[in-house]
Amino acid sequence: MRFIYGCVGLALMVSSPLSTAKNQINSVPLGIIQVNLADLHPTQPAVGDRQISYKVQRYHYEPxxxxxxxCEATGAVAVKSFNRQSTLRNLQSFQCQENFGTQPNAMKTVVKAPDGQFYLTDGHHFVSxxxxxxxxxxxxxxxxxxxYSQLKDMTTFAEEMQKQQLVWLNYQNQTVKFSELPEHVTVDDLKNDEYRSLMYFLREVAFxxxxxxxxxxxFYLAEWISKKVPLSTLNLSNKIDYAVALKNIGKAMIQSPSDEVxxxxxxxxxxxxxxGIYQKFNENEYKKLFAPTGKVTYAFSEK
Structure with a gap:
């Protein structure tokens, strides 16, 4: 394993920088690289669109x-200060609690391929x-x-990625070829996996x-439960029916034998x-999803 420290062409336009903002950029440790989102390529064919809708809407109401x-995803814990002019495109317009890369275990991860490109191995929903x-x-x-830039070709790279369990090549219980993965990590390029969103909302509710x-x-949970509760039996088009679907799927999960594979x-x-699937459905956590500021409420507030 070899680490690289470098930057991929980025020009920062500074209008009103915070006094110590430069420190969080200049104090990045080795093994951390700076890229633009457009430079990242996916290692999975799909994301949960409804999960992303929740985050996008929450950001709108709660910047x-x-x-x-x-800040968390860049290993800098949380935001310390920002203002109305702050933007993620200008890293000097806001300040995190720590320098970027301080907590590498919390960061999104990438690998470098033989073609010189960076492939995202964790953080597809966040980047999207x-x-x-x-x-x-x-x-x-x-x-x-x-x-993996020294591997002889992209075919060898794809094989190594599968061997190291760094790629997910399944969609709707069908195998996807590495060469068929989309070019960019966006909701427009990646397919929508409804079950992946459902699993996100059922965290702390059913598992x-x-x-x-x-x-x-x-993804393994989603693949497993999709065979028990087929997509054709679910209506996921509105908040009320989505609530029913979540409860039905959650109940199907907790009612499964503890030794079922x-x-x-x-x-x-x-x-x-x-x-980590529960033996009892957590009604309190389930109800929180539909509160005025609940995750599912936000997810269905998109205009």
Whole structure:
């Protein structure tokens, strides 16, 4: 494994910089690279559009959340200060609590391919939602975990990515070729996986992600539950029916035997118990989703 520190062409236009904002850019540790969102390529074919709609709408009503999420995703904990002129396209227009890269374990991750391009291995939903609210030229500090630029070709790269479990090549229970993945990480380029959104909203309602979770944890959950509750039985077009769908899916999850196998990953079986699925549906957390500022309420407020 080899780490790279560098920047991909970024010009910062400074109008009213915060006094210590430059420090958070200049104090980035090795292993962290700065790219624009447009420079990132996906390693999965789909995201949950409804999940992204929730975040986009919440950012509209609560701008601080957008800066908090950005600072967290860049290893800088949370936002410290920002104003009406602050924008994610200008890293000197707001300040995080720590320097970028201070907490690398919280950062979105990438690998470098033989073609010199960067492939995102964690953070497709985050990048998609920031793309939507801030644009393709938004800069982002990411953590480079693997440098595969010395591999002989992209075919070898794709094989290594699968071997290392750094790519998800399934959509609606069908295999997708690495070469068929879209060019960019946006909601327009990536397909919509309804079950991936449903799993997001059912966090803490029907399951809790284990500390040592399987790679692509929620995709495996989504794939498993889609066979129990087919998409054709669900109406996901409005908030009321979405609430019914969430409850039906959540109940189907918790009613499954604790020793039922959810996924087999590289020969290892992961059961309902292993996947952190609850034995009881959490009604209180479920109700929070539909409060005036609940996640599902925001998700269906898009005009």
């Amino acid at each position: 601080k959340k957008m800066f908090d999420d950005y 939602q920031i793309m939507k609210v801030s644009g393709a030229d938004t800069p982002l500090f990411v953590y480079l975990t693997h440098d 809790k992600k284990p500390n040592q979770a399987a790679p692509f944890y929620e 959810v996924a087999v990953i590289h020969g290892k079986k992961y059961t309902v118990r292993d996947m």
